[in-house]
Amino acid sequence: MNNKAQIRKTLANAGLKATVQRLVILEALTDNFSHPTAESIYRQIKKKYPSISLSTVYNTLEVFRQHGLVRFVNTGSVTVRYDPVTDKHHHLFLEDSNKIEDYYNNELDRLLNKFFSKNKIPNFEINDMQVQIKGRYSKYQKAN
Amino acid sequence: MNNKAQIRKTLANAGLKATVQRLVILEALTDNFSHPTAESIYRQIKKKYPSISLSTVYNTLEVFRQHGLVRFVNTGSVTVRYDPVTDKHHHLFLEDSNKIEDYYNNELDRLLNKFFSKNKIPNFEINDMQVQIKGRYSKYQKAN
DNA sequence: TTCCGAGTTAATAATCGTTCCAAGTTAGAA
DNA sequence: TTCTAACTTGGAACGATTATTAACTCGGAA
Incomplete structure (x- = not known):
């Protein structure tokens, strides 16, 4: 199954109509692991789909959020960022570049679960x- | 030593002029563990010190942040919140009330440190x- | 196939939180 | 006490988000 079909399925599973706008936004999100802002998603989409409105991007992201398709990322800054990955994961905040990366570690998850079931x-x-x-x-290492 | 004197000392240690505004803002912060927004600090102070400007609150909080007297809390919402506690601690996000509480647990800190020194x-x-x-x-339990 | 209505979108206005700025004031060093 | 860099003020400006609303579109009933 190709990506487009998967995206349609994702929308259907969430009980959402598969409009063009939703398809392109979701596609942009799944291609994008840089924790984009609404604005940057808008810019990205605008190239291929120039008639899209920024409002639609905001509205759609909010709909997606309500249906568990994206999450907010807590950045501590003014602008909200979105995370298309709704699996359990953690975040690395890169202090030099203001970037955020996903961090997966099942062992860490297990450790925390164990800790909090013991220490309620x-x-x-x-x-x-x-x-x-x-x-x-570290210096001379690429962040990504 | 009373609270006011301590607050003066805190400012002096940070190399900051002890202006009235800074004193009342820092006092408000140290009395307040509810992770206030700039706006709510402003409202709180305004009662006793009506001439204060919202800009001053923002400016001052930023200066305090640069000097390590407060931190941002990452809330994932649009508004920035401040945390007067700069000790190592974690946060409970109460889903019902939009409140944030500090959570201390040295054992958790040790566990995490140990984990990440093993699993770099x-x-x-x-x-x-x-x-x-x-x-x-849980129901029937007060959150605070 | 046509039509209806709910759901969706686009455009724009409004609002919200935050930052900027120019002018006036002040703390504290000397 | 004087002087000056640091600070504060109020308002304007800004960027991000939300609200409003009219037009559009899709899917299903007839």
């Missing part, structure tokens, strides 16, 4: 957990 | 790390 936070029910790791790549 | 991220130098825990307090 009183009366608190955990739904989700994420580690934010701030730092930098 | 290739070429990446970690400077800071934070766990964001999302969830809710």
Whole structure:
């Protein structure tokens, strides 16, 4: 199954109509692991689909978010960023470049789950957990 | 030593002039563990010190941040929140109320440090790390 | 196939949070 | 006490997001 068909399926599974706009936005998202802003998604799409409106991008991202197709990334800055990856993962915040990378580590997840099942936070029910790791790549190493 | 004197000292240590505005803002922050926004700090201060400007609050918070007196909290929403606690700690995001609480756990810190010294991220130098825990307090339990 | 209506989009206005700026004021060194 | 760099103020400007609304489009009923 090609990418387009997968994207259609994703929309259908979420119970969303497969409009052209949704297809291109979702396609842009799945191709893009740089945690884009709404604005940057808009610019990217605009090339191929010039009639799209920035409002549509915002609206659609919000619809996707409500249906679990994207997440907000917590950046601590003014602009919201989106993460097309809804699997469990963590984030590396690159201090030099203002970039964010996904970080996967199943072992870390297991460790945290184990820790919190032993050390419950009183009366608190955990739904989700994420580690934010701030730092930098060593010199002469490419970040990506 | 009383609170006011401590606050003066904090400013002096940071090499900052002890203006009235800075004193009241820092006082408001140290009294306030609810991770306030700039706006809410402004409203709080305005009662006692009506001539203060919102710009001053923003400017001052930024100066404090540069001097390590406060931190941004990464909320994933549009508005930036500030955290007067600069010790190592984590955050509970209460899904029902949009509140954020500090969460301390030395054992968790040790565990994470141990984990990442064993499992280094290739070429990446970690400077800071934070766990964001999302969830809710059980019914009939007060969140605070 | 046509038509209807709910859902969707585009354009633009409005709002919100934050930053910038020029002019006035002040803390604190000397 | 004087002087000056640092600071504050208010308002304008800005960028990001949300709201509004009229036009459009798709899928299903007839």
